[in-house]
Amino acid sequence: MARIVEVATAGLTRELHTPFVTALRRTSHVFSVVIRVTDADGNVGFGEAPQVWRVTGESLESIRACVLGPLADCLLGSEPAAEPAAQVHQALAGAVVANGGARAACEIAVLDLLARGAGLPLAGFLGSDTDSVATDVTVAADGPGWDPVGTDASGFRQVKVKVGLDPADVDRVIRIHRATAQPVRIDANQAWDLATATANVEAWLAAGVELDFLEQPLPAWDLAGHAELRRRLPTPIVLDESVFSIHDLDRAVDAASLDVVNIKLAKCGGVFAGLGIGAAARTAGIKVMVGSMMESELGVSAAAALAATLAPGQVHDLDAAWWSIDPRRDPGTPYSDGRFLIDRSPGLAHSASRVVGPDLRWERSRRD
Numbered sequence: 028m029a030r031i032v033e034v035a036t037a038g039l040t041r042e043l044h045t046p047f048v049t050a051l052r053r054t055s056h057v058f059s060v061v062i063r064v065t066d067a068d069g070n071v072g073f074g075e076a077p078q079v080w081r082v083t084g085e086s087l088e089s090i091r092a093c094v095l096g097p098l099a100d101c102l103l104g105s106e107p108a109a110e111p112a113a114q115v116h117q118a119l120a121g122a123v124v125a126n127g128g129a130r131a132a133c134e135i136a137v138l139d140l141l142a143r144g145a146g147l148p149l150a151g152f153l154g155s156d157t158d159s160v161a162t163d164v165t166v167a168a169d170g171p172g173w174d175p176v177g178t179d180a181s182g183f184r185q186v187k188v189k190v191g192l193d194p195a196d197v198d199r200v201i202r203i204h205r206a207t208a209q210p211v212r213i214d215a216n217q218a219w220d221l222a223t224a225t226a227n228v229e230a231w232l233a234a235g236v237e238l239d240f241l242e243q244p245l246p247a248w249d250l251a252g253h254a255e256l257r258r259r260l261p262t263p264i265v266l267d268e269s270v271f272s273i274h275d276l277d278r279a280v281d282a283a284s285l286d287v288v289n290i291k292l293a294k295c296g297g298v299f300a301g302l303g304i305g306a307a308a309r310t311a312g313i314k315v316m317v318g319s320m321m322e323s324e325l326g327v328s329a330a331a332a333l334a335a336t337l338a339p340g341q342v343h344d345l346d347a348a349w350w351s352i353d354p355r356r357d358p359g360t361p362y363s364d365g366r367f368l369i370d371r372s373p374g375l376a377h378s379a380s381r382v383v384g385p386d387l388r389w390e391r392s393r394r395d
């Protein structure tokens with residue numbers, strides 16, 4: 028049994044091949060922090076925490092300070108292999124409030140280290156033998172972004188359209204629905220009010236648009252508004268920004284506000300919290316989808332391991348890494364035929380090897 032002797036962080040910047048635009052923000056890059064934990068035998072594990080000012084409030088600076096400060100204090104000297112794996116989640120959750128992305132990345136890094144030691148993929152370590160999960164692909168809020176006619180080599184079939192910036196959204200969604208001939212997912216990222224949401228959905232239904240679901244049309248706090256939309260409309264409602272924790276889910280279920288919950292590691296603070304939300308959702312009759320923030324293949328691979336464990340048959344929301352990988356030029360892309368290929372190497376070793384290069388500049392917190 029080896030103690031953790033070092034926790035390190037490095038900033039990661041990746042350029043997107045297409046600007047990513049939602050009702051909350053526009054970005055042309057992935058900005059995240061890679062976390063590396065090292066044990067006394069020199070074994071390593073990696074995780075990734077994304078900067079998400081408008082959802083989690085975490086920044087590159089806050090993640091770095093949180094990881095190298097209280098979370099490193101919590102991990103350094105511990106022997107994770109000597110304890111139940113869920114213990115690391117409890118310890119990190121007890122070290123800071125909020126900071127879900129930083130906590131999740133530290134937890135993933137420890138689980139990566141443990142899974143590598145066990146010779147298992149992270150998904151296998153969590154109990155899943157699934158080798159891929161289906162994912163949607165996002166169409167940015169200011170234009171197609173992705174060719175909805177289907178020439179992309181990744182073979183995406185399920186489209187999720189970001190809306191909320193433009194009255195022309197109604198016509199744009201009708202065009203995309205006609206081009207894809209598939210039910211469309213809609214994500215308004217809190218941009219609408221009750222009247223706008225009702226009018227837009229009724230316009231789509233009148234035009235013959237099939238909607239797979241409507242995600243977070245109203246502000247995160249407005250559980251009653253989402254419940255009212257469920258009464259007015261036949262379209263399933265997904266809550267994303269409204270549900271960070273299992274307690275948020277309980278309140279949303281009590282208010283009858285949702286049909287589906289979008290679980291993200293950076294919101295809930297790690298795999299074990301995600302598994303807990305997923306189990307509670309299933310008990311309440313709520314469907315589960317796993318998503319991610321705008322992050323690299325490392326972070327999305329961790330989310331995919333959770334997706335494979337929780338709901339292997341669902342179409343998830345895991346296209347984030349596609350935006351910084353051009354599948355036409357990268358033969359190692361984890362996207363194929365509309366699916367994200369689960370990392371089957373020990374831990375997340377393969378995904379980490381594609382993201383962690385000699386260009387990263389590490390800052391270390393160490394205790395020998």
Ligand SMILES: [Mg+2]
Nearest residue numbers: 214242243267
């Ligand atoms: Mg969303």
